Amino acid sequence: MNDCAVELQQLSKKFIDNKDFLAVNNINLQITAGEFFSLLGPSGCGKTTTLRMIAGFETPTSGEIFIHGEPMSHCLPFHRRVNTVFQNYALFPHLTVAQNVAFGLEMENRPRREIQNRVAEVLVQVQLTGMEKRYPRQLSGGQQQRVALARALIKQPAVLLFDEPLGALDLKLRKEMQLELKRMQQRLGITFIYVTHDQEEALTMSDRIAVMHQGRVLQVGTPVEIYENPTSRFVADFIGETNFLIGRVIKRHLDTVTVLVDEQLPVCVSYEDEIALNSIVTLFVRPEKVAIFPANSNESLQGKVEETVYIGTDTRYIVRLTEQSCIIVRSQNLHYSDLHKFNSGDTVKVKLPPDSIRILTEV
Ligand code: ATP
Numbered sequence: 001m002n003d004c005a006v007e008l009q010q011l012s013k014k015f016i017d018n019k020d021f022l023a024v025n026n027i028n029l030q031i032t033a034g035e036f037f038s039l040l041g042p043s044g045c046g047k048t049t050t051l052r053m054i055a056g057f058e059t060p061t062s063g064e065i066f067i068h069g070e071p072m073s074h075c076l077p078f079h080r081r082v083n084t085v086f087q088n089y090a091l092f093p094h095l096t097v098a099q100n101v102a103f104g105l106e107m108e109n110r111p112r113r114e115i116q117n118r119v120a121e122v123l124v125q126v127q128l129t130g131m132e133k134r135y136p137r138q139l140s141g142g143q144q145q146r147v148a149l150a151r152a153l154i155k156q157p158a159v160l161l162f163d164e165p166l167g168a169l170d171l172k173l174r175k176e177m178q179l180e181l182k183r184m185q186q187r188l189g190i191t192f193i194y195v196t197h198d199q200e201e202a203l204t205m206s207d208r209i210a211v212m213h214q215g216r217v218l219q220v221g222t223p224v225e226i227y228e229n230p231t232s233r234f235v236a237d238f239i240g241e242t243n244f245l246i247g248r249v250i251k252r253h254l255d256t257v258t259v260l261v262d263e264q265l266p267v268c269v270s271y272e273d274e275i276a277l278n279s280i281v282t283l284f285v286r287p288e289k290v291a292i293f294p295a296n297s298n299e300s301l302q303g304k305v306e307e308t309v310y311i312g313t314d315t316r317y318i319v320r321l322t323e324q325s326c327i328i329v330r331s332q333n334l335h336y337s338d339l340h341k342f343n344s345g346d347t348v349k350v351k352l353p354p355d356s357i358r359i360l361t362e363v
Contacts, residue, residue: 003032003033004030004031004032004033004066004068004069005031005032005033005034005035005067005068005158005159005191006029006030006031006054006065006066006067006159006191006193007029007030007031007065007066008027008028008029008030008050008054008063008064008065009028009063009064009065009066010026010027010028010062010063010064011024011026011027011028011050011053011060011062011063011064011065012024012025012026012027012060012061012062012063012215013046013049013050013053013058013060013061014061022215023046023049023215024046024049024050024053024060024215025046025214025215025216026063026216027050027063027215027216027217028217029210029217029220031159031191031193031208032191033068033158033191034189034190034191035191035192035207035208036182036185036192036194036205036206036207036208037191037192037193037194037206037207037208037209037210038193038194038195038196038201038202038205038206038208038209038210039051039193039194039195039196039209039210039212040196040197040198040199040202040209040210040211040212040238041197041211041212041213041238042197042213042238043197045212045213045214045215046212046214046215046216047195047196047197047212048163048195050195050212051084051161051163051193051195053065054067054072054082054159054161054193055077055080055082055084055161056072056075056076056077056078056080056082057077060073067080067081067082067158067159068081068158081156081157081158081159082157082158082159082160082161083152083153083155083157083159083160083161084152084160084161084162084163085148085149085152085160085161085162085163085165086163086165089144089145089147089148089165090148091136091144091147091148091151092136093135093136093137094135095135096132096133096134096135097123097128097131097132097133097134097135097136097139097147097150098119098123098132098133100136100147100150100151101119101122101123101147101150101151101154102115102118102119102154103151103154104151104154104155105118105154105155118154119132119150119154122150122153122154123150125150125153125187125188126146126147126149126150126153126184127146128143128146128147128150131143141169141173141176141177142176142177142180145165145177145180145181146180146184148165149181149184149188153188153190157190158190158191159190159191159192159193160190160191160192160193161193161195162192162193162194162195163195164195164196164197165181165194166178166181166201174201175204178201178204178205179204181205182204182205194206199238199239199240200240202223203223203226203227203239203240204223206222206223207222208220208221208222209221209222209223209226211226211234211235211238211239213234213238218231218232218234218235219231219232219235226239227239227240227286229358230284230358230360231360232360233282233284233360236284236358236360240286241286241287241328241330242284242285242286242287243283243284243285243286243287243290243327243328244282244283244284244360245259245261245262245267245282245283245285245321245325245327246261246262246280246281246282246283246325247259247260247261247262247265247267247280247281247283248260248263248278248279248280248281249275249276249277249278249279249280249281250266250277250278251277252275252277255270255271255272256268256269256270256271256354257269257271257275257359259281259283259359261283261321261322261325262321262322262323262324262325264322265301265321265322266300267283267301267352267357268354269283269354269357269358269359270354270355270357271359275359275361279361281359281360281361282359282360282361283357283358283359283360284357284358284359284360285327285352285356285357285358286356287316287327287328287329287330288314288330288332289352289353289356289357290327290328290329290330290350290351290352291329291331291350291351291353292317292319292329292331292341292342292348292349292350292351293348293349293350293351294342294348294349295346295347295348295349297349298349299349299350299351300349301321301349301350301351301352302321302347302348302349302350303319303320303321303326303327303347303348303349303350304319304320304345304346304347304348305317305318305319305342305343305344305345305346305347305348306318306319306320306326306344307344308342308343308344310333310339312333313332313333314330314331314332314333315330315331315333315338315339315341316328316329316330316331317329317330317331317342317348319348319350321350327350327352329350
């Protein structure tokens with residue numbers, strides 16, 4: 001059995017009617033069977049076009065798509081072992097749950113008994129048995145999502161494709177639905193390919209993520225790899241809040257490198273690879289990894305608080321380090337005494353832990 005559910009080989013799509021615009025540019029991806037895989041990137045980066053090519057709604061300009069080892073170039077959408085779930089799930093409001101789920105097989109004029117059996121089977125799979133006669137308006141958001149899944153599962157696809165299905169929901173409902181969808185995917189064990197521009201959504205739900213930008217895949221990895229070890233400035237910036245500091249490498253000692261930020265502040269970084277003295281680099285550190293202390297502490301980096309914003313679980317500080325650079329610090333509010341620790345104008349010390357800083361060689 002082939003463990004690779006979907007493989008994209010040098011896949012490109014040029015839109016001739018859009019000034020030969022290269023919407024997808026030479027993508028290579030291997031998506032493992034049973035994986036929750038997200039295509040993540042800003043609007044217009046080519047996520048939907050990639051998904052539509054896998055579904056067969058769009059023809060690649062070059063490259064090949066394999067689904068469970070079979071090339072798709074001559075396979076019509078209808079014959080592919082994939083099914084697409086669209087935004088807001090588009091359930092038919094005037095049909096019952098059972099009728100919504102049966103729809104795909106009804107269109108194929110399959111025998112009544114077969115349809116009834118399949119509907120009963122998929123309703124068990126999505127845990128909706130007993131709700132057959134309800135209408136979508138009589139269901140919660142999570143139950144409606146499961147009807148949409150059942151409707152997509154009725155033809156036993158190997159892969160389900162999702163194009164921003166939760167895009168129009170408010171934040172709280174969206175988070176509930178994300179968790180529920182992830183749970184269903186784990187229960188069903190089916191490969192999900194999920195398009196989103198929401199980095200938090202991709203981090204919460206995915207086994208692996210491909211970050212796309214201008215038609216290309218910049219990085220593929222688990223949520224932890226993508227968040228903690230981005231390999232480019234774009235990925236670091238797109239996935240969550242980030243600090244970038246520019247500096248010059250001034251010292252190498254064993255596994256650490258010292259970088260002089262803005263020709264003023266020496267910052268020590270854990271780094272094992274080769275690096276040339278005097279090269280200019282970008283340091284990248286997440287705000288929650290930076291610690292903030294009173295001015296009388298022993299830490300060496302001093303700054304001045306420019307802004308404080310209370311955000312419930314955390315307080316977010318902007319601390320000016322040099323004329324050119326500020327750093328964002330996110331400090332957890334574990335106790336009431338944490339709430340008003342530092343105010344605008346206060347002199348503070350900050351600590352950048354050497355093993356939480358990454359060096360990006362692009363500036
Ligand atoms: P969004 O999140 O906004 O949907 P996306 O990452 O899914 O963005 P695509 O929909 O794949 O992006 O579009 C990629 C680029 O290709 C866009 O610049 C878009 O304008 C262009 N494009 C998409 N479909 C067509 C088409 N049928 N004809 C011409 N250009 C298109």
